[in-house]
Amino acid sequence: xxxxxxxxxxxxxxxxxxxxxxxxxxxxxxxxxxxxxxxxxxxxxxxxxxxxxxxxxxxxxxxxxxxxxxxxxxxxxxxxxxxxxxxxxxxxxxxxxxxxxxxxxxxxxxxxxxxxxx
Numbered sequence: 155x156x157x158x159x160x161x162x163x164x165x166x167x168x169x170x171x172x173x174x175x176x177x178x179x180x181x182x183x184x185x186x187x188x189x190x191x192x193x194x195x196x197x198x199x200x201x202x203x204x205x206x207x208x209x210x211x212x213x214x215x216x217x218x219x220x221x222x223x224x225x226x227x228x229x230x231x232x233x234x235x236x237x238x239x240x241x242x243x244x245x246x247x248x249x250x251x252x253x254x255x256x257x258x259x260x261x262x263x264x265x266x267x268x269x270x271x272x
Contacts, residue, residue, distance in 0.1 A: 158264070159186070161257060167191060168198035201253055 159167075171180035171191055181188040 157186075158268075161261065164194045165198060168194040171195050172198065 167180060167184050167186065168191065171177045172195055174180060177191050177195060178188050181191040184191075
């Protein structure tokens with residue numbers, strides 16, 4: 155059975171591999187399997203994408219200074235657009251929370267399995 159690494163270590167090594175753009179060298183430096191590191195990098199990029207989506211939505215919401223003439227877009231439509239943007243932010247926040255909860259659940263299940271095997 156392969157070695158088990160904690161989440162912080164995986165995250166640190168994956169970020170380093172992304173920064174230096176060399177999975178093999180990073181894996182060798184830290185003594186981990188390069189295929190494992192590829193999975194960690196993929197997972198890190200997916201997690202960062204959710205974070206980036208949230209940041210991007212938040213930034214766009216704050217930067218909106220698009221003048222809307224009331225003759226073209228009435229107040230009700232403006233309110234609905236604002237609500238849609240708020241809901242997008244909520245969904246992005248929930249996606250981040252779900253990702254973190256899945257990671258925690260995985261860690262708990264792994265710990266239970268290790269404990270059960272003893």
